[in-house]
Amino acid sequence: MLASAQVIDPRALPVLQRAPHRRHILGLGRIWVLHRLVLTRAIAAFVVCLAVVGLYQVRAHVVGGLAVLGEIAQGEFADAGFGISAISITGQALTSEQSVFDALGIEPRTSTLDFDAEAARQRIAQLPSVAGVDVRKHYPGNVAVTITEKTPVARWRVDGVTFVVDASGEQIGEDKGAYGDLPLVVGDGAADNAMVMIRALNQYPTLSEGIIALSRIADRRWDIIYDTGLRVQLPEKGVAQTLRFLEDYQRDYRLLDRDVTIIDLRVPDSVAVRPATHDEENKKS
Incomplete structure (x- = not known):
């Protein structure tokens, strides 16, 4: 094989031309290898931004859907026998029952499972005549309110x-x-x-x-x-x-x-x- 070889000036040999898309691929590959960490963080930040924008645009629908689901669940609990059917209030003389009912925030289909006794206690405690109050749930459907009023002088x-x-x-x-x-x-x-x-x-x-x-x-x-x-x-x-x-x-x-x-x-x-x-x-x- 060496006998058939010819001495040729390298400058006379043709130069191979790579396809344009191949050059681009090689260039992007080089960039990825050199700047992988920065690019990864940038892509992650971009994805997060897209998610936040998407959630913001549909926030009203999400909140509304959760509210509907909550109402449905609460209604199901009420239908299952956990609806609040009796409210007892003791210890009040200056405090009107209507003020206590309003502070309790109990709706017709509110269930004892979903009723927040502590939040109701805090609202009742803000009434001007109340010195202390205890709110308790008694399953399946009773709420008891015990009020200690301030002393009139x-x-x-x-x-x-x-x-x-x-x-x-x-x-x-x-x-x-x-x-x-x-x-x-x-x-x-x-x-x-x-x-x-x-x-x-x-x-x-x-x-x-x-x-x-x-x-x-x-x-x-x-x-x-x-x-x-x-x-x-x-x-x-x-x-x-x-x-x-x-x-x-x-x-x-x-x-x-x-x-x-x-x-x-x-x-x-x-x-x-x-x-x-x-x-x-x-x-x-």
């Missing part, structure tokens, strides 16, 4: 409506006649300061007899109003000392039982009174 009358307030002055319900034994406070700001005044008066039982209202004047001081029509005007400061002073006068002179309409104690260590005027005496004069 006074009645507050404003704009013709009488509310019941707790020790912090918060309105916890409307008084419809069941709390007539509680002190009545009237005037702007009366509810916020009522407890301080009530505690001060509790130290002087002889002064508390016959009180029908405590009137807050300009949100600065108090007047005590008795069932006889007598009004005792107290100062802005030093109320406890003034009440002690008034108790001494009551013990020594029965001042509260005198025929006067106003006892003015706004000036320290002094008493000013306004005698009562009667219609008959006015006619004679």
Whole structure:
């Protein structure tokens, strides 16, 4: 074979031409080998973006479908005997049953399996008169609500409506006649300061007899109003000392039982009174 070989100038040999698509394939292969990690991450990010865009566009349908499935499942549970058929509420006096029902959020086909007792408890706990609440499910179809209400300490009358307030002055319900034994406070700001005044008066039982209202004047001081029509005007400061002073006068002179309409104690260590005027005496004069 070597004998038949010829000496040829390599420059005279023809050059093979690769097809264009083959060159492209080789080029892409080289890029893939050199930049495989970067390309993999880019492709993955692109796929994720497509998925997110797709989910965003069909989100309404997905949510709606889940809601329908939930309703169907809940209805099936209700039909299977787990529908809530009885609700018991105990411990409420100021809290209306309707407010509790609304906070429970129970629909006609709600089942005990799907009912969220903790979420309902949190909603009921936000009602103004509720200090604590317990919500329990009793299978197959009962819900029990036990309410502990805040303690009312006074009645507050404003704009013709009488509310019941707790020790912090918060309105916890409307008084419809069941709390007539509680002190009545009237005037702007009366509810916020009522407890301080009530505690001060509790130290002087002889002064508390016959009180029908405590009137807050300009949100600065108090007047005590008795069932006889007598009004005792107290100062802005030093109320406890003034009440002690008034108790001494009551013990020594029965001042509260005198025929006067106003006892003015706004000036320290002094008493000013306004005698009562009667219609008959006015006619004679």
